[in-house]
Amino acid sequence: MTTTTHRTTGGTATMRAVRLHAFGDPSVLRHETDAPRPRPAAGQVLLRVAATSFNPTEAALRAGLLQSFLPVDLPYAPGWDVSGTVVELGPGTTELAVGDRVVGRADAGGGAAEYAVAPAGLLVAAPGSVPLAHAAALPVAGLTAWQALFEHGRLAAGQRVLVNGAGGGIGGFATQLAKHAGAEVVATASPRSADAVRRQGADLVVDYTAGPVAAALGGEPVDLLLNLVPLGPADTAALVATVRPGGRAVSVATPVEAPAGSGVTATHLVARNDPQQLAALVELVDRGALVLDISATRPLADLAEVHRLGESGGIRGKVLLTP
Structure with missing residues (x-):
């Protein structure tokens, strides 16, 4: 004892x-x-x-x-x-x-x-x-990333997700979980965080300090926007505009709104406690699939x-x- x-x-x-x-x-x-x-x-x-x-x-x-x-x-x-x-x-x-x-x-x-x-x-x-x-x-950041991607974002293999603010705790887990699910990950990060975000599996890292994020996407829309950064109305609207019709925008920070007729579903997430999801995250850590x-x-x-x-x-x- x-x-x-x-x-x-x-x-x-x-x-x-x-x-x-x-x-x-x-x-x-x-x-x-x-x-x-x-x-x-x-x-x-x-x-x-x-x-x-x-x-x-x-x-x-x-x-x-x-x-x-x-x-x-x-x-x-x-x-x-x-x-x-x-x-x-x-x-x-x-x-x-x-x-x-x-x-x-x-x-x-x-x-x-x-x-x-x-x-x-x-x-x-x-x-x-x-x-x-x-x-x-793990608990708060991991559960937030999980619920944003899979419950509200309904992310599936082969889809393209934009993680805005990937250098933080939630963003790091979101990048890894999205890659583990078979998604293509575009991640915004400062130069200080860029290398870490690449190691976590991002397919494209965008330096948000260098100019508009949308311009770096090459005109290709995303299926899911995950916003983790407090933004003003103009920046929020520009990010939501990168989502394809029928796609989703989930924000943990500034609430986002989808323009009328865009077909985009917008959600402001407040994560909840979920021991079953946390146990699944622990299993991913022990398997080496989540760092x-x-x-x-x-x-x-x-x-x-x-x-x-x-x-x-x-x-x-x-x-x-x-x-």
Whole structure:
């Protein structure tokens, strides 16, 4: 059996964690050494966290921009992605056992800490082919890419997909998953990310800093547009115009609209938690068909700086944070 050790303050178990006590800029993220350690409720498990990872949407949550539809109570520890080892079971929890190495999307957050609780039913066995900490790169970005391509985009072998913003975490998974499905992938990326995107399988990499993306397509339309970048109305319209009649446009960032009569179906995606899909992603990792593109691993105390980098466009791939 795995045993745990922890600090106590006044009889209460404590841990290191990054929490916010108010919404605002990255400075509201406080690295604390005496945060209360959570206890698992019925159906939950307590994890000793191996890592969490940064997702741009969590910067919006930190700033208070998501309170209207994703409210959180303060103080709050961010960290939707989490990988770790089960160290305690909540009452009546039977899906997992102490010592299990797992990964999952913790919708209530909490991954930015030494310990986190999560519903057992939302966790899956971590890939065995990579370090446990690396698995934290997978849940949010991987599930978003999967659902954008296959549920909303209905991508099929032989189709052509344009991944706009392929240098980020979601874009890297989308490029690989689309190639694995037999699609032709056109990917936009900055010169800094171009080589990585090519390694992930893109058939054509377009430098979006060099001019209009549509001009680089050679007049050939795409079956699916996957937009991962905040855009203004003119740029959005130009991208949607690259989609053939009857094709699809899926945006994870700026909502997109298809012109009347174009025959294009436009969707704004908010990804959901899906353990079965996550388990399929883990299987692809263990088969070597999906590579985790981790650009940096940093200590948990650096989370505020990682948020600053993310908001300035200074992050490529996935950044892990380890306690």
